[in-house]
Amino acid sequence: MTDDQAALEMRGINKSFAGNTVLADVSLSARAGEVHALVGENGAGKSTLMKILAGVYQPDAGEILIDGQRIRFARPSDALRSGIAMIYQELSLAPDLTVAENIFLGREPLSFALLRVVDRREMNTHAAGMLKAYGFKLDPRASIKRLSAADRQLVEITRATVEAKRVLVMDEPTSSLTAHEVEDLFHLIRELKTRGLAIIYISHRLEELDFIADRVTVLRDGRAIYSGVWGEISRAEIIRHMAGRELKEIFPPRAAARGETRLRITNLTRKGKFREVSLAVAAGEVVGIAGLAGAGRTELVETIFGAYHADGGEIVLDGSKLDKAQPDLSVAHGLGLLTEDRKRTGLCLNQPLASNLTLANLRALTSNWRLDKKREKAVAAEHIERLHIRPPDPDKTVALMSGGNQQKVLLARWLFADSQVFLLDEPTRGVDVAARSEIYRAINRLAERGAAIVMVSSDLPELLGMADRILVMRRGRLVAELDARQTTQEEILRHAAVDQGEQQAA
Amino acid sequence: MSDWIKRFIPFASLIALCVIIAVLEPRFLSSGNLASVARQTAVITVMAMGMTMVMVSGGIDLSVGSMMALAGVAGAFALAGGAPPVVGIMASMAAGGVCGFMNGAAITTLKIPPFIVTLGAMGIYRGIALLITDGKAVVGLPTSFGHLAEGNLFGIIPIPLLIVVIVAVAIHFVLSSTRLGRYCYAIGSNVEAARYAGVRVARCQIIFYLILGALAGLAGAIEAARLVTGQPTAGEGYELRVIAAVVIGGGSLSGGQGTVVGTIIGALIMGVLANGANLLGISSFTQQIVIGAVIVLAVTFDEFQRRRLETAGS
Numbered sequence: 001m002t003d004d005q006a007a008l009e010m011r012g013i014n015k016s017f018a019g020n021t022v023l024a025d026v027s028l029s030a031r032a033g034e035v036h037a038l039v040g041e042n043g044a045g046k047s048t049l050m051k052i053l054a055g056v057y058q059p060d061a062g063e064i065l066i067d068g069q070r071i072r073f074a075r076p077s078d079a080l081r082s083g084i085a086m087i088y089q090e091l092s093l094a095p096d097l098t099v100a101e102n103i104f105l106g107r108e109p110l111s112f113a114l115l116r117v118v119d120r121r122e123m124n125t126h127a128a129g130m131l132k133a134y135g136f137k138l139d140p141r142a143s144i145k146r147l148s149a150a151d152r153q154l155v156e157i158t159r160a161t162v163e164a165k166r167v168l169v170m171d172e173p174t175s176s177l178t179a180h181e182v183e184d185l186f187h188l189i190r191e192l193k194t195r196g197l198a199i200i201y202i203s204h205r206l207e208e209l210d211f212i213a214d215r216v217t218v219l220r221d222g223r224a225i226y227s228g229v230w231g232e233i234s235r236a237e238i239i240r241h242m243a244g245r246e247l248k249e250i251f252p253p254r255a256a257a258r259g260e261t262r263l264r265i266t267n268l269t270r271k272g273k274f275r276e277v278s279l280a281v282a283a284g285e286v287v288g289i290a291g292l293a294g295a296g297r298t299e300l301v302e303t304i305f306g307a308y309h310a311d312g313g314e315i316v317l318d319g320s321k322l323d324k325a326q327p328d329l330s331v332a333h334g335l336g337l338l339t340e341d342r343k344r345t346g347l348c349l350n351q352p353l354a355s356n357l358t359l360a361n362l363r364a365l366t367s368n369w370r371l372d373k374k375r376e377k378a379v380a381a382e383h384i385e386r387l388h389i390r391p392p393d394p395d396k397t398v399a400l401m402s403g404g405n406q407q408k409v410l411l412a413r414w415l416f417a418d419s420q421v422f423l424l425d426e427p428t429r430g431v432d433v434a435a436r437s438e439i440y441r442a443i444n445r446l447a448e449r450g451a452a453i454v455m456v457s458s459d460l461p462e463l464l465g466m467a468d469r470i471l472v473m474r475r476g477r478l479v480a481e482l483d484a485r486q487t488t489q490e491e492i493l494r495h496a497a498v499d500q501g502e503q504q505a506a
Numbered sequence: 507m508s509d510w511i512k513r514f515i516p517f518a519s520l521i522a523l524c525v526i527i528a529v530l531e532p533r534f535l536s537s538g539n540l541a542s543v544a545r546q547t548a549v550i551t552v553m554a555m556g557m558t559m560v561m562v563s564g565g566i567d568l569s570v571g572s573m574m575a576l577a578g579v580a581g582a583f584a585l586a587g588g589a590p591p592v593v594g595i596m597a598s599m600a601a602g603g604v605c606g607f608m609n610g611a612a613i614t615t616l617k618i619p620p621f622i623v624t625l626g627a628m629g630i631y632r633g634i635a636l637l638i639t640d641g642k643a644v645v646g647l648p649t650s651f652g653h654l655a656e657g658n659l660f661g662i663i664p665i666p667l668l669i670v671v672i673v674a675v676a677i678h679f680v681l682s683s684t685r686l687g688r689y690c691y692a693i694g695s696n697v698e699a700a701r702y703a704g705v706r707v708a709r710c711q712i713i714f715y716l717i718l719g720a721l722a723g724l725a726g727a728i729e730a731a732r733l734v735t736g737q738p739t740a741g742e743g744y745e746l747r748v749i750a751a752v753v754i755g756g757g758s759l760s761g762g763q764g765t766v767v768g769t770i771i772g773a774l775i776m777g778v779l780a781n782g783a784n785l786l787g788i789s790s791f792t793q794q795i796v797i798g799a800v801i802v803l804a805v806t807f808d809e810f811q812r813r814r815l816e817t818a819g820s
Contacts, residue, residue, distance in 0.1 A: 307702060331704030345702045348695035350762045359692055359703040362685045371683050413703065 005068055007032040007198040008053075008084075008167045013062035015048055020402060022048045023059075023222045030167065030198035030215075035189060037209045037230065038202045040219035041242050041459075046202050049219070050169050053200075054086050055079035066166060083165025087156050087173055093144050100127035100140035103159045130158055134191075135184040149294050150177050157185065161192060168192065169200045174208060179497055186211050206235050207490065218242055243461070250437055251465030254444040259283030262452035263335075263421045265304060268313030273299040274476035276313070281421070281452040286443065288467030288484065289456045290492050296476040297456045298340050301423040304454075305337040306330040307345075317421060331360055336419030338410055340426045340456070346410045347398050354380040354394035356409050360417040383412035388438055404435030411442060422446060424455045428462060440466060460489045472496050515807070516755055516771045523775060527782035534785055541664050545655065545732075547777030548666030549574075550744065551770060552725045554751040555670075555677040556606075556718030558769045560620075561752050562681065563714050564694035564761025567609060568624040570722045570748050571741035572631035577602035577719075578726030579635050582644035582736020591651045598730070599723035605631055606719015610712035628745065635738040644736030654731035666728055670770075673721065678766040686710060694761025750797070751776060754804040763808075775800065 006029035015023040023045045030036040040046050051057045053064065055073030064071050066082050073079045093102045100123050101108075108118040109126065127140035136154045144152060153173065160168055170189075174182045189199060189212050203209060209216070213230040218241040225241045226233070243250065264280045274296035281287050291297050303310050309325040316322070317333050327337075339345040348356055357380050358365060365372050365379070380394035387408040391401070398406055407427065414422060424443070428436045443466065447453055457463050463470050464484055472480040472495040480495040527534045553570050560567050581598030585591065605627070612623045657665040681687035689710045692700040701707050730736050755772030757764030776797055783793045 305702075326706075327701055328704040328706050337702060339702055344696075345698045348692045348699050348762065351691055351695050355688060355691065359688070359700070359705070362688055366685050369684055371685060371688060373683070417704075 006030060006065075007067060007196075008200075009065040009068075010049070010053065011063050011065070013049065013052060013064075014060045015045075015052060015057060016060060017402070021222055023052075026062075026219065026222070026224045028200075028217055028224065028227070030200055032166075032196045032198050033193050034214040035193065035199045035201050035212045037213035037216040038200055038219065039206065039209075039216060039238065039242060041461075044219040044242070045222040046219055047171065050086065050171060050200070050202065053079065053084060053167075053169065080163055083163075084167040084169070085160040085163035085165075086169040086171070087153075087160045088171055093152055093155060093159075095145040096143065098141050098143055099131075099138055099147075099155050100124045102144055102155055103127050103130070103140075103162060105159070107162070127158075130161070134158060134161075134188050136181075150181060153177060154181065157188070161188075164192075164197055167198045167200065169202070171202045173201075174203070174205065182208070205493070206238060207493075250440070251462075252437070252441050252444055254286075254447055256284035256444070256447040256450075258285055259450055262318055263304075263454070264314075264316045266314045266316075268300070268303065268315065269311050270299060270303050270308060271311045272476075273303075274473070277473075277478050278313075279454075279471060279478065281454055283450040283452055284447050285469075286447055286453045286455055286467050288463035288470040289454065289473060290458075290460065290463055290470055291473035291496050293458070295473040295496065297473050298425055300473070301337060301425050301454060301456055302339075305335060305423055307337070331417060331419075334418070334420035335423065336360070336414030336417055336421070337423045338407075338414060338425060338427055340429070342403075342406055342410055347406060349399040350397060352394065353384075353389070353396045353398055353401070353409055356398050357383060357394075357412050358416060360413050364416075379416060383416060386415075387412055387442060404431040407431050408435060408439065411439060415442070415446075419451070421452045422454070424453060426457055426459075427455060428457075428459065436462075460492055463492070464489070516768060516775065516804075520771050520775050520778065523778055523782070527778065527785070531782070531785045534782060537662075539781070539785070541658075541667075543774075543777050543781045544664050544667040544670075546781065547773050548664075548670050549725045549729050549732075549741075550747050550751060550777070551670045551773040552673050552728070553718070553722050553744065553748045554769045554773050555673050555766060556714075556721035557748045557752050558755075558757055558764050558766055559677060559681065559690060559714045560718050561749070561757045561759065562694045562761065562764040563690045563711060564697060565613070565620040565711065565714065566624065566749065566759070567606075567620065567627075567715060567718055568745045568749075569605070569609060569627035569631055570718065571744035572628045572635065573602050573605040573719055573722040574726040574729065574741035574744065575738055576605060576631045576635040576726070577723035578730040578740050579639055579644055579736040579738050581723070581727045582647055582730050583638075585648060585651055585730075586644055586646040586736075591648070591654065594647075594651065595654070595724065595727045598727040599720045602723020602726060603716050603720040606716045606722070607712060609719065610715030613715070614708035614711050632738075632742075639736070639738045641738060643733075643738070647730065647734050647736070649734065651731050652734050655728050656732070669724070669728065673724070674766050674770060677717075681766060686713065690714065691762055694758075694763070696762075747776060750801045753808070754800060756804075756808070758808050759805070772804075 009029040011027050013023050013026045026049060038046055048057065052059050055076045055078050064073065071082055094105065104123050109122045124140045131138050131140065136158065138151060138154060144155065157173060173185060177185065192199060201213065209230065216228065216230050216238065217224055218226040218238060220242060259282055261280045261282050266278050267276045269275050277300055279287065289297050302308055304315055306322060306325045306327050306329065314321065317335060320333060322330060322333065343349065354376055358376055362371065365376050377394055384392045389405050389408045398409060427439055431439065443453060455467060467484045470482045470484050470487060470492060471478050472482065472492055474496055482491065533539060553574065557567065557570065577598040580601035581594040584597040585594040609624055609627050613620045654665055659665060659668055681690060689700065689705050692705060693707055693710060697707060726740065729740050751773035752764055752769050753759065753772065754775055755768030755770065757769060779797060780793055
């Protein structure tokens, strides 16, 4: 496998959505038997590039070559047929089928040739053999819906190895795995390399790349900023390439005076999600919550907001107890939740921008039963201006807006609702760099005005840049409180990571 | 642009339909015939106004026909017992309102899909109507009550048309210019998002079903006035015509979309189609086929729009 020709080559890829350039002249080549790391911040264009490779999107310009042959993918099945397989971040398994059925979905072993009956026994044996070889402790007959997020990830990986003939793309494969499972995965990756697969490995955990990466490409704002052999430049340099500017510039300074405690949580528990969480947030303060996927962060803020009933504990907001678990009461008390999943719990997608923006505070626009639509337009225009929402059209259906602008609409919803305590769950997920700094600036203004802010984020540089204190959650518990000025990404991850002993205890 | 087309297509179809029928059969345009179209469509249109609200909020109510019958019978009992016409109408609306409230309360507290709850309610209300009347029509209504269906204002405007206009203006105002109306679209578009924005979803939903029930009661009173009896079998199959009116008018089964004006056009398209077919001597069997095809076309168009929006959003 020392053949110098690239197994996969993407040349001069350009892609834009609704006039926004997402990828500009990006080239990427991956050789057989090599792990090519693709790194970059949220919104740098990694996912779009990989979706082009998977045939989900068509590039506006540029070409894809497999073993030197130019190839066009009109649809995802074309890419699969060329031996390109993906492991997506959002899992894509069929929950009602078994592990084995998912692994062989669409390529089941058949018996009684003409009848095309699925040979279940053959499928289960084959799957069991693969899982054993990979070191994954899974029952091939188990139904997916009973598995943990980590186990599902392992199924997903196993399936992709069946599909992948030439290229395997892994998008943040370790995000929900334990340390031990990560080791198994790295072992498997080395094994797949010897089979001659080219592996594209997307991650923002640079430290884990030391174990597996052969080459690295850094994407920033839709451009390939650096490409070279792993280890050629230092990690610090890679981080600088990813950010493209000093941290100070992305995270504008904040001059907020600390006031009285506005939100106090005592021993809050929701069974199976989190246990005995206590925290307090003062006016003018930004408290960050870090943790791995599944640590219970989203469940915590949703429970504080009243979207779910707590099984125990107390929530006190500006001196009044919130114990009804009713979002309408929380909103009336000045609490606002910027949800993690804006399409599921945030936006009314087929409604206009203005009605999404004003939804949490229509009372302020009502007099004598009548909605003052002129004032609504004015309010929308004011917030569009303040947060630079694009396109600046209050009647625009939000489904047709970009993710970053949708997120700004939701933030504006809570600004207009005059919320005092903000729960921000992944406030910049899927948001481009320009929009991110505007969101950061808006958060700072809120803190300066005396709001108390809780910010859940998986983006560690963001937490380090924005929070005053960082709380780390692991398996439903708060395990550390760190001063954001003193701590490092490595320290946060050390607290957040689940070790083997704990995995078995749980 | 697409919004404009979506609004325009049902309206253009209605006009085209009227022109075609008028050319084939000039009697269509006589004031007598137009008044009878208005009278025939009034019952469906009144209920379709309430159904627009329920469907915009993402719900559906299959029990409207049964509520109408039960409410009509209730009003007829009051009238036969000597109550003045106004009290009879109020009794009908109250009975319908109670039925609607029960639907809304069951949907929100039991958390069962509205389709299932109201499918059950359809049987329950019809059964109650038949039980309390012993399956026979309630007779002995004062002849003056017939004015509600057959009377005219100033000698030319049919009373049912007047009722439709008042109801339509009221529901239009609620949907387009009140908080409740805005919540209705938000709930229908994404019920979870509405809840997370602090909307009291269950309370709103109960109000929507209650209003629909009260309007079904009003429709029941008009129907009873037309027949000058309270028929426990009235309104059978009306639920599909009411839902069809909303859907043809651009309302979406998946919620968040629909307008009063659209629904009126939808109801008129069906009314004109039926009237035109009668005038032209087309059998009622053929009419059913045509109306069925129109519904499928309207929903296809709606789906097409929705999918376009979804792909653009990704």
